[in-house]
Amino acid sequence: MELKKAIEERSSVRGFLPDPVSKETLENVIRLATHAVSAENCQPWEIAVVTGDVLKKVTEDNSECLREGLPTSDLYVPAMGDYKPRRVEVGKMLFSAMEIAREDKEKRFWWLSRGYRFFDAPVGIVLYIDKELDENCYRFDVGCLAQNITLAAMEYGLGTCVAYQPIEYERGIRQHLSISDDKILVAAVAIGYPDWEFAANKVRTPRLPVEEVTTWYGFDE
Numbered sequence: 001m002e003l004k005k006a007i008e009e010r011s012s013v014r015g016f017l018p019d020p021v022s023k024e025t026l027e028n029v030i031r032l033a034t035h036a037v038s039a040e041n042c043q044p045w046e047i048a049v050v051t052g053d054v055l056k057k058v059t060e061d062n063s064e065c066l067r068e069g070l071p072t073s074d075l076y077v078p079a080m081g082d083y084k085p086r087r088v089e090v091g092k093m094l095f096s097a098m099e100i101a102r103e104d105k106e107k108r109f110w111w112l113s114r115g116y117r118f119f120d121a122p123v124g125i126v127l128y129i130d131k132e133l134d135e136n137c138y139r140f141d142v143g144c145l146a147q148n149i150t151l152a153a154m155e156y157g158l159g160t161c162v163a164y165q166p167i168e169y170e171r172g173i174r175q176h177l178s179i180s181d182d183k184i185l186v187a188a189v190a191i192g193y194p195d196w197e198f199a200a201n202k203v204r205t206p207r208l209p210v211e212e213v214t215t216w217y218g219f220d221e
């Protein structure tokens with residue numbers, strides 16, 4: 001797939017076909033993705049790829065934590081101030097696509113719960129780093145890897161959603177994937193063949209114009 005097209009057409013996929021994804025395909029995606037930049041080429045990422053019964057155990061544990069109202073980790077802090085309207089807009093777009101009314105608590109909970117289940121994707125990826133590393137610096141590297149995963153996946157007809165929700169309850173992830181407390185969970189990626197009939201997959205989030213996010217220096221001299 002042409003690079004420009006892939007970058008422009010990538011969007012988060014939150015509804016998947018049940019079709020399995022082969023280990024070989026996932027290996028290809030990860031091999032491509034690990035060409036990502038990293039500070040001093042440390043390649044700090046550790047990658048757990050989960051499917052089948054293990055994924056089921058993780059998602060069941062997450063769902064139990066959610067049902068019991070257990071506190072999540074402090075990974076996700078909602079954007080506030082000038083940024084809040086952007087967050088709210090995405091939520092509105094998704095709820096509108098899924099025809100979930102504001103007052104429909106049951107459906108909203110159903111929607112929320114899917115996130116903790118990797119959006120029912122056939123495969124979940126967990127990205128983590130060693131606690132020994134400088135967290136601020138190396139989270140950035142993992143972000144670069146995650147973006148590459150989303151683009152590399154498209155080459156194989158796969159869709160992705162980078163997400164915090166699947167790792168916000170650390171209990172099941174750490175237990176079933178044997179990830180010790182010496183590791184920091186950074187992000188998750190749900191991955192699988194997209195169900196293009198799933199309404200939320202048709203949502204395209206807007207981007208700010210270049211002029212609004214860029215300051216130019218020395219160009220008008």
Ligand SMILES: Cc1cc2nc3c(=O)[nH]c(=O)nc-3n(C[C@H](O)[C@H](O)[C@H](O)COP(=O)(O)O)c2cc1C
Nearest residue numbers: 010011012090115161162163164165166187204205
């Ligand atoms: C670090 C990170 C965490 C995210 N966590 C979630 C999440 O928990 N649930 C979710 O539905 N989407 C999550 N997203 C996806 C964003 O909402 C999405 O990327 C954004 O709205 C832009 O939409 P697009 O990916 O379709 O371009 C996350 C994205 C990033 C980069």
